[in-house]
Amino acid sequence: MRFGHLVTLLIVVALVGFGLTFLQSRPLKPVDPPRRQSFDDAQVRRGATLAAIGDCASCHTAPNGPAYAGGVALETPFGVIHGTNITPDPDTGIGRWSFAAFERAMREGTDQAGNRLYPAFPYNHFAKLTDDDLKALYAFVMTRQPVRAQTPENRLRFPYSIRGLVTFWNWLYLDDKPFKPDPRQSDEWSRGAYLVEALAHCGACHTPRTKWGGENSKARFDGGDAEGWWAPPLNGSTPALEPWDAERLTAYLRSWDDRHGGAVGPMAAVTANLAKAPDADVKAIAVYIASHFGQPDVGKKVRLEVLLSRPEPDLGDDAGLARGRDVFKGVCAQCHETGAQVPFTVQNLAQHTSLFAPTPDNVLRVALHGIRTPAGGFGPIMPGFAGSLTPQQLGDLARYLRARFTDLPPWPDPTAAARRLMNQPEGPAPAPAVAPKAWATAQ
Amino acid sequence: MTLPDCPALTRRAALAGAGALVVSFSLARSAFAQDQVQPPQNIGREPKSPAPLPGSLKVDPNLDAWIRIGSDDSITLFTGKAELGQGIKTALLQIAAEQLDVDMGRITLVTADTARTVNEGFTAGSHSMQDSGTAILHASAQVREMLLQLASARFAVAAQDLKAQDGKVVAPDGQSVRYGELVVGSELHIPATPNSRLKPLDQRRIMGKPVRRVDIPNKVAGGPAYVQDLRLPGMVHGRVVRPPSPGAKLEAVDAGAVERMPGVLKVARDGDWLAVIAEKEWQAVTAMRALAAATRWSQPTALPEKTRIFETLAGLKADTTTINQKQAPPAAAVHTIEAEYRRNYQLHGSIGPSCAVAQMQDGALTLWTHAQGMFPLRKAVAEMLSLPEDKVRCIHVEGSGCYGHNGADDAAADAALLARAMPGRPVRIQYMREDEHRFEPYGPVMTSRGAVALDGSGRIVDWRYEVRSNTHSTRPPGAGQLLSAQMLEKAFQPGPPQPLPQPEGGGDRNAIPLYDFPSQSIVHHFVPEMPLRVSAMRGLGAYHNVFAIESLMDEAAAAAREDPVAFRLKHLKDARGRDVVQKAAEAFGWSANATRESGRGRGFAFARYKNLGAYAAVAMEVSVDRETGGVRLLRAVAAVDSGEAVNPDGIRNQIEGGIIQSASWSLYEEVQYEPRRILSRDWSTYPILRFPALPRRVEVHIIDRPGQPFLGTGEATQGPAAAAIGNAIADAVGVRCRELPMTAARIKGLIGG
Amino acid sequence: MVELKVNGAVRQVDAAPETPLLYVLREDLQLNGAKFGCGLGQCGACTVAIDGAPAFSCLLPVGLLAGREITTVEGLGSPDKPGPLQQAFIDEQAAQCGYCIAGMVMRAHTLLARNPSPTDDEILEHMSPNLCRCGAHMRIVAAIRRASSRKEASRSQRGAL
């Protein structure tokens, strides 16, 4: 990081030379908050589904807080950034933003007053939205319930706290060329491509980031990081064996797939929001993503078959693995194996992507803190074992799971990971509610 | 927990054999018999006496059926009702202690037991205080008077100059005699009389006080409290293997491997009924899982399609009755409102799955169970096992709260079948979570249609209401009502479902509004055929009907541009009804033109349970998230009139709990199913309210009516709470959800983008 | 034979190591507090404390508990001599059927041990794994508040959060 500091210093010096005017944009004229009647109902409705696909609520609605009133704290490698209040409240929200101001924010990452927004707000994706869709989104946000709520101050480390630096980031990473459909692909695929690239910003988590926090365009969908969770690759580079196709992805994004299970962690909020999107759009997204996975690899298929039918592997005289097996048999198997037919359990964990992850973190987070569904939601409840199992037992369990259900090399020191994660205060990962019908048909 | 050691006894035999407990009074009958009293009548039938005896004294007028005093001063109180977590034990003890002038701690209470107590039928319908409380009130007062008479003879002092005090009768000169001394050689086997000299209201020390419940210390500190906690010598554990869906037939089972599992004593099969018995409980559970994996069932497509359930219900044949009609000369209607209301299947969902213990010894069966009716259960089990009724004894032991007819009777039947399979040893069964969720009888799906006409002055001139529903009770005494009895080789068939008659009603419970409309017509479409097995669930039809009526009242108030509370009062003459409405509104701070934050709303609702029980009004404040349709409860204020409040804190507890439970039903709960099976098999597939969703405040105001009859309270707020929530949602976001539960998805659907 | 430390005493139990703690507590040790509710970790009726942390005893095999300190509701007091938290439940009359209550007491116990004066929101969040069907929630919260060392909580605020 020493080199990094040097670079930053140079940049800061350069900044002083350029003067702040360069880093700011001109403010746009405030308007009176537009009235609901000034928007077309159909446009508002379309905006609602676009907002759902764009997952706006995840960053702009605090847990248990009023919708879109901001306040969500996002941990980034550069410090904590807060999702802003995007309700049409004139003082604390965006009530006085004209469409031009909204459009500039979405396409260029510059707010009404002319300040640069941090790229945690994925305007690098939104830049590709069509004008019509932007108008619909504007109609949607401007017709929300205005909420008076001051967005808390960000806590970024110097020099990242200087907003103007984002200008350089934009030179590197902002591509505002409009979206162009690929004429060789189906309309559905193109629709999916547009939704994923311009709106759903899947790459923001599923593509690895460069040191400067930009998406690495050479490794698109190779897997990344989301709030400390591993966001698995969305292409053939995935280490998981159970194949993903458009149908399974649709089921998963719709709430539950009987092989892969349902979303947890940050992805759960994404699927929860997607619940409001039309089937056709979700399917289009699935078709596009599935095309990146490509045809199921024969080698993987064979490996999976071996794993699914393989009896308990020989644990040798590895005492840790034997302990891990006892934890699995005594605790996990009660739902995951015994035929108790507990709803929302993946019965054969060899199908579960997270066991093939490079680190045991995802598995351990779920084992530690469990899964729960929002109030009244039909959906998974998994208890967390943070207090009842020791880090050693959890580490042994993770080792055993990896050995029993995958053919990959063991994770390095899962016990240390369990100890580290155990001390991170964290509620259970919320999971989206599942549509009973979807679940029934998946069975 | 004290366990009767005698397996099967008739009640008379127990009376005779209870030694010192039996007290004999010999008093001239005429001293009490102000009216001629008929000898005890048959169970549940009203004697044809001119002045009826109060409460359940009609069932058994003999005082010693209710109270016995031993020469050692012990006092035993008997009730045919059962503790279901409603605090009935404490309230009954309060009444008896008050009237007998003793400390509550001195009284031993015996609850429903076919060998020892009166047959008071089911503990249901919020009847316990009305029936048993009233009987005990009068029996205790009459016993006290009798004791005074006895002492009067002994001291040669006029009875009115004597005082009952702390288990003694005290004379003016200070000399006293203990109750135990007085009763030696006396005869208490005498009938009660219709009138009693109750202790004057101003002298009461225990009734009307928020006395602490007697059962709570054991429950917070791990004392034995439930049938689940029974551990009899030599007890073994059973589990049943239920079919994958109701009605599936057991085609094959390979029990060999299971029989060899550690601890397994027996695999028992009779027709489609399959069970396993093991030494230890966990062994029984694992064996049951293994056994389930070794079965093959036929899968009939028996269940309805959920998305079409209301059409299905509408298409079933119904017996239609007009249960109430009032006609007035036609008035000019300015507004008419028509709306249909719906309720989905809901389940009781006790936190503790049903449990029972049974022992078969020398051809007689003893059954410890938390079912709601010991005598009807005895009849059903005797029929199922082809035993004479006097060879079956059913003893109530508390279980987890049931809220109606849940799996308790079925579990008792399973215990009986298991005990028959393993004579001599007590067998305990507790259902697995999925057994309870999938196979308990549900609260029925219902629909109703209202048409309300208002005149120019905003007055309702005509009210039409039709409700369509299955039965709300498929309880024993028929063996065919027991789930497992339907699965036996020699299967018992459930009797044809019956509507419950007015005035209490079943699906039409509370279908007749308490308001005064000049013209009205109320129709009940009783649908005998049950797409899913259903039975009584807290409030029965009242939950749906009050929700519908009170929602319609708000719709009408809106059409008349009137404040909902004022609009109700304008149509309500019943004075006690008006009082609870006014009390709730005032305590809530209801005002006709309050301004509210957007997204927030308030709602009001009122009903008198069954039009016979407690009066309750509920005001509710909620906020609704327009984006998700999610409802957040903010505060609830209730006013209730239960007649004389024996234990105000007990009433408060019931009302608070009723509001919370109704909120959970009304916002989240519906049984999920598809043609092949029931999908709701645990709490993930049947979510209920959890702590974070609680309102910030629940306030209960009691209007006490000392000296007035006790009115059943336990079910009084199920309907009003639901309607108050619905009305508050409508107030908050301007959409009316007419289907229960009012889920976020339904509300969001109504709000739109 | 499995050795368990329950409520301060070391107990030898003749049970298979994979037996869930709940069944051993109820059957072998004849303790009534922990209850079977779902066996799935969804309801909390079986809650006990393990080294001071809340645990679902229905999903924890005894074989994994060597050397760990298990506390059940019986460890906090008895019906005749209730502990302070139990007394608070009695004072608030925080039960209807009471089937969930032992689990509630234990989960609350683990909260107060870590955080003697939790806010209402902390209480609600912490108690969220435990279900009550009777609707005794408001009183349960009041009891926890009463047992906490929060100043304003010293008098009963039953019915209010």
Ligand code: FES
């Ligand atoms: S019984 Fe353990 S959580 Fe329900």
Ligand code: FES
């Ligand atoms: S008091 Fe009955 S479940 Fe909580």
